[in-house]
Amino acid sequence: MFNVVLMTALSVGAESPDCHRRRCSPPPPCCAPVACCDAGAVDAGAVAPAPDTTETVPPPAEDGGPFTAEQKKTLKGEPYNATDEELKKWEKDYGNKHFDDLIKELKKDAPTAKPFTAEQKKRLKDEFKATDEELKKWEKDYGADMFDELVKDLKKEGKLNLRSRATVVVRVPVDSKIFIDGEPTVSTGARRVFVTPLLPTGRNFTYSLTVERVQDGVKKVVTESVKVSAGRPSLVAVSFPRADVAQK
Numbered sequence: 001m002f003n004v005v006l007m008t009a010l011s012v013g014a015e016s017p018d019c020h021r022r023r024c025s026p027p028p029p030c031c032a033p034v035a036c037c038d039a040g041a042v043d044a045g046a047v048a049p050a051p052d053t054t055e056t057v058p059p060p061a062e063d064g065g066p067f068t069a070e071q072k073k074t075l076k077g078e079p080y081n082a083t084d085e086e087l088k089k090w091e092k093d094y095g096n097k098h099f100d101d102l103i104k105e106l107k108k109d110a111p112t113a114k115p116f117t118a119e120q121k122k123r124l125k126d127e128f129k130a131t132d133e134e135l136k137k138w139e140k141d142y143g144a145d146m147f148d149e150l151v152k153d154l155k156k157e158g159k160l161n162l163r164s165r166a167t168v169v170v171r172v173p174v175d176s177k178i179f180i181d182g183e184p185t186v187s188t189g190a191r192r193v194f195v196t197p198l199l200p201t202g203r204n205f206t207y208s209l210t211v212e213r214v215q216d217g218v219k220k221v222v223t224e225s226v227k228v229s230a231g232r233p234s235l236v237a238v239s240f241p242r243a244d245v246a247q248k
Contacts, residue, residue, distance in 0.1 A: 065096035080106055081232055093237050105169065106233055113143020120147050128154050141165065141198075141231060149198070163198040164231035170194070171237045172211050179210040199230040211238045 067075070067087065075082040075090070082090070094102040116124070116139050124130040124138070141164040142150040153162050170178060170192045178185045178192060185194070199205060205228045213220050220240050228234055 067091050067096055067099065071096065071099050074103075081229070083227065083229075085227060086234070090235065093235065102235075105235060113140060114145055115139055116144050116147065120144060123151075128159070134159065138162070146198075163200050165198055166196045166205075166228045166230055167233040168194040168196070168207065168209070168226055168228060169233055169235050170209065170211075171235075173213055173240060175213060176238070177212045179212070181208050182210070196228060199228070201230045204229050209236060213240055215240050 067090075072087060074080070075087060090102055116135065121130075121135060124135060130138070138150055141162070150162070157163075168180075171190060172178065172192070174188070174190045178187070180194065185192070187194075196205075207226045207228055208223065209226045210221065210223045222238050222240070224236060224238070226234050226236055
Protein backbone atom coordinates (compact mmCIF):
# COMPACT_ATOMS: atom_id res chain seq x y z
CA MET A 1 0.00 0.00 0.00
CA PHE A 2 2.90 2.40 0.78
CA ASN A 3 4.39 1.97 -2.68
CA VAL A 4 1.10 2.69 -4.35
CA VAL A 5 0.64 5.92 -2.37
CA LEU A 6 4.19 7.09 -3.12
CA MET A 7 3.78 6.59 -6.90
CA THR A 8 0.50 8.47 -6.87
CA ALA A 9 2.09 11.41 -5.09
CA LEU A 10 4.93 11.62 -7.57
CA SER A 11 2.53 11.53 -10.49
CA VAL A 12 0.88 14.79 -9.36
CA GLY A 13 4.12 16.67 -8.73
CA ALA A 14 4.47 16.42 -4.92
CA GLU A 15 7.92 17.05 -3.40
CA SER A 16 10.14 14.00 -3.01
CA PRO A 17 13.75 13.23 -2.13
CA ASP A 18 14.13 12.00 -5.73
CA CYS A 19 13.25 15.40 -7.22
CA HIS A 20 15.08 16.03 -10.53
CA ARG A 21 15.38 19.79 -9.98
CA ARG A 22 19.13 19.41 -9.49
CA ARG A 23 19.74 17.28 -12.61
CA CYS A 24 17.50 18.93 -15.20
CA SER A 25 18.75 21.93 -17.13
CA PRO A 26 17.02 24.32 -17.14
CA PRO A 27 15.45 23.31 -13.81
CA PRO A 28 11.69 22.89 -13.81
CA PRO A 29 9.62 25.48 -11.92
CA CYS A 30 8.78 22.99 -9.23
CA CYS A 31 9.89 19.64 -8.07
CA ALA A 32 8.40 17.70 -10.99
CA PRO A 33 8.25 13.94 -11.42
CA VAL A 34 10.82 11.94 -13.32
CA ALA A 35 9.17 12.88 -16.60
CA CYS A 36 10.34 16.51 -16.22
CA CYS A 37 13.39 15.93 -18.36
CA ASP A 38 11.25 14.37 -21.10
CA ALA A 39 9.03 17.44 -21.28
CA GLY A 40 11.61 19.73 -22.86
CA ALA A 41 14.39 20.08 -20.29
CA VAL A 42 17.77 18.45 -20.84
CA ASP A 43 19.41 16.09 -18.39
CA ALA A 44 22.83 17.67 -17.96
CA GLY A 45 24.38 14.39 -16.89
CA ALA A 46 22.91 12.18 -19.61
CA VAL A 47 24.31 11.31 -23.04
CA ALA A 48 21.98 12.13 -25.96
CA PRO A 49 21.05 9.05 -28.05
CA ALA A 50 22.36 8.85 -31.62
CA PRO A 51 19.77 9.99 -34.19
CA ASP A 52 18.17 7.43 -36.45
CA THR A 53 19.67 7.22 -39.98
CA THR A 54 17.92 6.34 -43.24
CA GLU A 55 19.80 4.95 -46.24
CA THR A 56 18.33 4.45 -49.68
CA VAL A 57 19.31 1.17 -51.37
CA PRO A 58 18.60 -0.09 -54.90
CA PRO A 59 15.20 -1.79 -55.31
CA PRO A 60 15.19 -5.57 -55.07
CA ALA A 61 14.54 -7.64 -58.17
CA GLU A 62 10.87 -8.40 -58.62
CA ASP A 63 9.91 -12.01 -59.12
CA GLY A 64 7.62 -12.16 -62.12
CA GLY A 65 6.94 -15.87 -61.78
CA PRO A 66 7.50 -18.65 -64.35
CA PHE A 67 5.99 -18.47 -67.84
CA THR A 68 2.88 -20.50 -68.53
CA ALA A 69 2.93 -23.25 -71.16
CA GLU A 70 0.94 -20.97 -73.51
CA GLN A 71 3.39 -18.10 -73.04
CA LYS A 72 6.35 -20.37 -73.79
CA LYS A 73 4.58 -21.62 -76.91
CA THR A 74 4.05 -18.02 -78.07
CA LEU A 75 7.71 -17.11 -77.56
CA LYS A 76 9.00 -20.24 -79.28
CA GLY A 77 6.79 -19.67 -82.32
CA GLU A 78 7.02 -17.07 -85.08
CA PRO A 79 8.22 -14.38 -85.13
CA TYR A 80 10.19 -14.71 -81.87
CA ASN A 81 11.61 -18.26 -82.23
CA ALA A 82 13.02 -18.14 -78.71
CA THR A 83 15.70 -20.62 -77.65
CA ASP A 84 15.61 -22.35 -74.25
CA GLU A 85 18.39 -20.04 -73.11
CA GLU A 86 16.41 -16.95 -74.12
CA LEU A 87 13.28 -18.28 -72.42
CA LYS A 88 15.21 -18.77 -69.20
CA LYS A 89 16.65 -15.24 -69.32
CA TRP A 90 13.36 -13.57 -70.26
CA GLU A 91 11.57 -15.51 -67.54
CA LYS A 92 14.08 -14.12 -65.04
CA ASP A 93 13.88 -10.53 -66.35
CA TYR A 94 10.12 -10.37 -67.05
CA GLY A 95 8.32 -13.54 -65.95
CA ASN A 96 4.64 -14.32 -66.12
CA LYS A 97 3.68 -11.06 -64.40
CA HIS A 98 5.34 -8.85 -67.04
CA PHE A 99 4.80 -11.05 -70.11
CA ASP A 100 2.89 -8.30 -71.94
CA ASP A 101 5.79 -5.89 -71.38
CA LEU A 102 8.18 -8.46 -72.89
CA ILE A 103 6.02 -8.84 -76.00
CA LYS A 104 5.90 -5.05 -76.40
CA GLU A 105 9.71 -4.90 -76.18
CA LEU A 106 10.14 -7.68 -78.74
CA LYS A 107 7.72 -6.04 -81.18
CA LYS A 108 9.14 -2.57 -80.64
CA ASP A 109 12.71 -3.70 -81.25
CA ALA A 110 12.06 -5.67 -84.42
CA PRO A 111 14.01 -4.20 -87.36
CA THR A 112 11.97 -1.97 -89.68
CA ALA A 113 12.53 -0.96 -93.30
CA LYS A 114 10.87 1.08 -96.04
CA PRO A 115 7.99 -0.66 -97.82
CA PHE A 116 8.51 -2.04 -101.32
CA THR A 117 7.35 0.00 -104.27
CA ALA A 118 4.63 -1.37 -106.52
CA GLU A 119 7.25 -2.10 -109.20
CA GLN A 120 9.42 -4.03 -106.71
CA LYS A 121 6.47 -6.12 -105.54
CA LYS A 122 5.53 -6.94 -109.14
CA ARG A 123 9.06 -8.09 -109.94
CA LEU A 124 9.22 -10.33 -106.87
CA LYS A 125 5.89 -11.92 -107.74
CA ASP A 126 6.71 -12.39 -111.43
CA GLU A 127 10.33 -13.48 -111.15
CA PHE A 128 10.35 -15.35 -107.82
CA LYS A 129 6.68 -16.28 -107.46
CA ALA A 130 6.55 -14.51 -104.10
CA THR A 131 3.49 -15.00 -101.92
CA ASP A 132 1.95 -12.15 -99.92
CA GLU A 133 3.43 -13.66 -96.75
CA GLU A 134 6.91 -13.76 -98.30
CA LEU A 135 6.58 -10.19 -99.52
CA LYS A 136 5.69 -9.06 -96.01
CA LYS A 137 8.68 -10.84 -94.49
CA TRP A 138 11.16 -9.68 -97.13
CA GLU A 139 9.87 -6.13 -96.85
CA LYS A 140 10.54 -6.23 -93.11
CA ASP A 141 14.01 -7.76 -93.47
CA TYR A 142 15.24 -5.89 -96.55
CA GLY A 143 12.85 -3.13 -97.54
CA ALA A 144 12.97 -0.89 -100.58
CA ASP A 145 16.48 0.38 -99.86
CA MET A 146 17.90 -3.16 -99.81
CA PHE A 147 15.88 -4.49 -102.75
CA ASP A 148 18.89 -5.18 -104.96
CA GLU A 149 20.51 -7.09 -102.11
CA LEU A 150 17.34 -9.17 -101.74
CA VAL A 151 17.32 -10.04 -105.43
CA LYS A 152 20.96 -11.14 -105.26
CA ASP A 153 20.23 -13.33 -102.24
CA LEU A 154 17.20 -14.85 -103.94
CA LYS A 155 19.20 -15.71 -107.03
CA LYS A 156 22.15 -17.04 -105.07
CA GLU A 157 20.61 -18.68 -101.99
CA GLY A 158 16.96 -19.28 -102.80
CA LYS A 159 13.98 -18.51 -100.58
CA LEU A 160 14.98 -20.82 -97.72
CA ASN A 161 18.40 -19.28 -97.03
CA LEU A 162 17.80 -15.56 -97.15
CA ARG A 163 19.51 -13.17 -94.79
CA SER A 164 17.96 -10.96 -92.14
CA ARG A 165 19.01 -8.47 -89.49
CA ALA A 166 19.03 -9.00 -85.73
CA THR A 167 18.78 -6.52 -82.89
CA VAL A 168 20.43 -6.44 -79.48
CA VAL A 169 18.55 -4.43 -76.84
CA VAL A 170 20.60 -3.56 -73.76
CA ARG A 171 19.30 -2.02 -70.52
CA VAL A 172 22.04 -0.47 -68.38
CA PRO A 173 22.56 2.41 -65.91
CA VAL A 174 22.53 5.65 -67.91
CA ASP A 175 26.20 6.45 -67.19
CA SER A 176 27.50 3.10 -68.48
CA LYS A 177 29.82 2.54 -71.45
CA ILE A 178 29.15 -0.40 -73.76
CA PHE A 179 31.70 -2.29 -75.87
CA ILE A 180 30.73 -4.91 -78.47
CA ASP A 181 33.50 -7.35 -79.35
CA GLY A 182 35.93 -4.88 -77.78
CA GLU A 183 34.79 -1.92 -79.86
CA PRO A 184 33.24 1.10 -78.06
CA THR A 185 29.70 2.15 -78.95
CA VAL A 186 28.41 5.72 -79.07
CA SER A 187 24.76 5.39 -78.01
CA THR A 188 23.66 6.65 -74.59
CA GLY A 189 20.75 6.26 -72.20
CA ALA A 190 19.29 3.48 -70.09
CA ARG A 191 17.98 1.54 -73.12
CA ARG A 192 20.20 1.07 -76.16
CA VAL A 193 19.37 -0.78 -79.37
CA PHE A 194 21.99 -2.20 -81.73
CA VAL A 195 21.15 -3.53 -85.21
CA THR A 196 23.37 -6.09 -86.92
CA PRO A 197 24.24 -6.29 -90.62
CA LEU A 198 22.29 -8.82 -92.66
CA LEU A 199 22.93 -12.32 -91.29
CA PRO A 200 22.24 -15.75 -92.81
CA THR A 201 19.05 -17.25 -91.40
CA GLY A 202 19.09 -20.47 -89.44
CA ARG A 203 22.53 -19.84 -87.93
CA ASN A 204 23.58 -18.62 -84.48
CA PHE A 205 26.15 -15.94 -83.74
CA THR A 206 27.68 -14.54 -80.55
CA TYR A 207 28.70 -11.06 -79.47
CA SER A 208 30.95 -10.31 -76.50
CA LEU A 209 29.18 -7.47 -74.67
CA THR A 210 31.14 -5.50 -72.08
CA VAL A 211 29.58 -2.83 -69.85
CA GLU A 212 31.75 -0.46 -67.82
CA ARG A 213 30.67 1.92 -65.08
CA VAL A 214 32.38 3.95 -62.34
CA GLN A 215 30.53 3.33 -59.07
CA ASP A 216 31.56 4.86 -55.74
CA GLY A 217 34.85 5.84 -57.33
CA VAL A 218 35.59 2.28 -58.46
CA LYS A 219 35.51 1.05 -62.08
CA LYS A 220 33.12 -1.92 -62.43
CA VAL A 221 33.10 -4.18 -65.50
CA VAL A 222 30.53 -6.80 -66.55
CA THR A 223 31.04 -9.00 -69.64
CA GLU A 224 28.37 -11.25 -71.15
CA SER A 225 28.12 -13.46 -74.23
CA VAL A 226 25.03 -12.52 -76.24
CA LYS A 227 23.50 -15.02 -78.65
CA VAL A 228 22.30 -13.44 -81.92
CA SER A 229 20.17 -14.94 -84.71
CA ALA A 230 18.87 -13.37 -87.91
CA GLY A 231 15.43 -11.79 -87.59
CA ARG A 232 15.26 -12.02 -83.80
CA PRO A 233 15.91 -9.51 -80.99
CA SER A 234 18.20 -10.37 -78.10
CA LEU A 235 17.43 -8.69 -74.76
CA VAL A 236 20.16 -7.99 -72.21
CA ALA A 237 19.81 -6.33 -68.78
CA VAL A 238 22.98 -5.38 -66.87
CA SER A 239 22.95 -3.99 -63.33
CA PHE A 240 25.63 -3.06 -60.81
CA PRO A 241 24.45 -3.83 -57.24
CA ARG A 242 26.16 -1.83 -54.52
CA ALA A 243 28.90 -3.75 -52.74
CA ASP A 244 27.64 -2.96 -49.22
CA VAL A 245 24.16 -4.17 -50.18
CA ALA A 246 25.40 -7.32 -51.92
CA GLN A 247 27.37 -8.37 -48.84
CA LYS A 248 24.30 -8.29 -46.57
